[in-house]
Amino acid sequence: MKSTRQLKVDVYFTPAHLDEMQLKDKNIVVVDVLRASTTIATALCNGAKEIIPVSTVESVVKISGSLFGDVTLRAGERNAKMIEGFNLGNSPLEYTEEVVRGKSIIFMTTNGSAAMVKGRHAKNLVVAGFVNLSAVVEFLAELHNDFIIVCAGKESNFCLEDSVCAGKIISKLDTVIDDNLILNDAAVATVTLEKTIGKGVLKMLRNSEHGKLLSEMGFEGDLKVCAEIDSLSVLPVMTGNVLRLHKGSKQPSQTDAK
Ligand code: MLT
Numbered sequence: 001m002k003s004t005r006q007l008k009v010d011v012y013f014t015p016a017h018l019d020e021m022q023l024k025d026k027n028i029v030v031v032d033v034l035r036a037s038t039t040i041a042t043a044l045c046n047g048a049k050e051i052i053p054v055s056t057v058e059s060v061v062k063i064s065g066s067l068f069g070d071v072t073l074r075a076g077e078r079n080a081k082m083i084e085g086f087n088l089g090n091s092p093l094e095y096t097e098e099v100v101r102g103k104s105i106i107f108m109t110t111n112g113s114a115a116m117v118k119g120r121h122a123k124n125l126v127v128a129g130f131v132n133l134s135a136v137v138e139f140l141a142e143l144h145n146d147f148i149i150v151c152a153g154k155e156s157n158f159c160l161e162d163s164v165c166a167g168k169i170i171s172k173l174d175t176v177i178d179d180n181l182i183l184n185d186a187a188v189a190t191v192t193l194e195k196t197i198g199k200g201v202l203k204m205l206r207n208s209e210h211g212k213l214l215s216e217m218g219f220e221g222d223l224k225v226c227a228e229i230d231s232l233s234v235l236p237v238m239t240g241n242v243l244r245l246h247k248g249s250k251q252p253s254q255t256d257a258k
Contacts, residue, residue, distance in 0.1 A: 008146040010188040011166050014153030024121040027145055029128050029136060029169065032152035033161040034210045035090050036112025036224040037129035042092040044245045045234045047101035051243040053113035057083060060106045073100070074107035080217055083108075092105040092225045111152040119150065125238035126246070130165055130201055131228055135235040135249065137172045137193040144177070149187070158210040160193075161226075164201070167194025168229075176178065202227040 012018060031037060040164050047244045049071075054060055056079075064072050075088035082089030088099070090109050107113050119125045124143065128136040140147060149169065151162035167190030174181055183191070205211040205223045214222055225231075235246035 001009060002180050003178040005179040007144070007177070008182045009170055009173075009187050010147075010184045011149045011151065011163075011190050013151050013158045013163060013186055014156050015070065015118050015150050015154070016152065018118060020121055022120055023119045023148070023150070023218075024037065025123045025138075027143060028119040028122040028125045028144060028149035029140070029147060029149045029166075030063040030112070030115045030125065031128045031149060031162045031165050031169075032109070032112030032115065033129045033165050034159075034205065034208070034214060035092060035222055035226055035228050036107075036109045036116075036152065037127050038131050038222075039090055039092045039095060040107070040112075040127050040236050040243060041129060041132045041232045041234050042175070042225070043095040043100050044236050044243070045232045046095055046097040046099075048095070048103050048105050049244075050104050051236065052106045052241060053115040053116040053243060054106060054108050055082055055117045057108060060086075060108050063106050072101055073103050073105045075105050076113065078110065080214060080219070082169075090221060091222050092220055111154060113168070115136050115150050115152040116243070117241075120241055122238070127236040127243060128165065128169060130168070131164070131226065131230070131232045132166060132201045132234055132236075133172065135233055135246075136169055137176065138248075139235055139246065140169070140173050141176050142200035144179070149190075154210055159210060160197070160198065161205055161211065164189045164193050164204055166190040167192070168198055171195075201229065 034207040234249040
């Protein structure tokens with residue numbers, strides 16, 4: 001039976017109408033299933049030292065100029081394609097151990113990294129996708145406090161995959177804690193979505209706008225990676241402006257990963 005304690009969960013379908021001050025000192029979960037969340041989780045799991053999310057190409061150039069070239073990678077996309085002069089795009093399949101181990105990755109994507117930058121003054125900020133769903137839920141259960149899920153969305157609009165993932169996080173959390181979850185309307189909608197199209201994640205990704213675009217561009221393999229629930233037991237957390245692995249995260253050892 002549920003206790004009488006209440007825990008408030010707000011979902012925003014896009015960060016477009018949020019500003020840094022609204023997220024300041026809050027507990028934030030940023031979701032960008034296709035593909036920033038999945039790529040960040042993969043990079044940290046494969047031994048990247050840290051990810052520095054930024055929102056403009058100018059910031060990438062400025063920050064990478066102040067760091068040592070051989071330990072820094074410039075990564076990210078515009079219109080889902082790697083940016084000229086960058087080392088990596090935004091496909092999780094590129095972020096292998098050989099490429100990322102020990103590296104600082106300056107990371108800029110259209111929606112995901114911009115949402116993370118908006119949350120940089122949060123009390124806690126974690127990055128979530130289907131790939132690390134249980135690690136996120138475990139963290140929220142331990143946190144035992146109100147939180148906000150910010151879906152990265154698609155260019156200031158609603159997107160299906162982030163909303164379904166938000167709904168899955170809330171539904172799973174509800175099964176592991178005693179508190180009553182008090183949901184805003186957007187959160188109720190994500191749970192309802194999750195109960196229907198959330199049952200077949202890969203199919204849902206293939207039917208989503210961004211999923212269709214990625215498939216057309218030859219990134220069908222990325223959809224499979226992004227759809228794999230709990231394939232990575234890692235939790236990217238933001239400290240200052242930098243994402244690193246939460247201490248409880250399980251990183252495969254160098255030999256396991258080979
Ligand atoms: C984003 O942050 O906008 C996405 O990750 C875009 C992409 O799929 O590359």
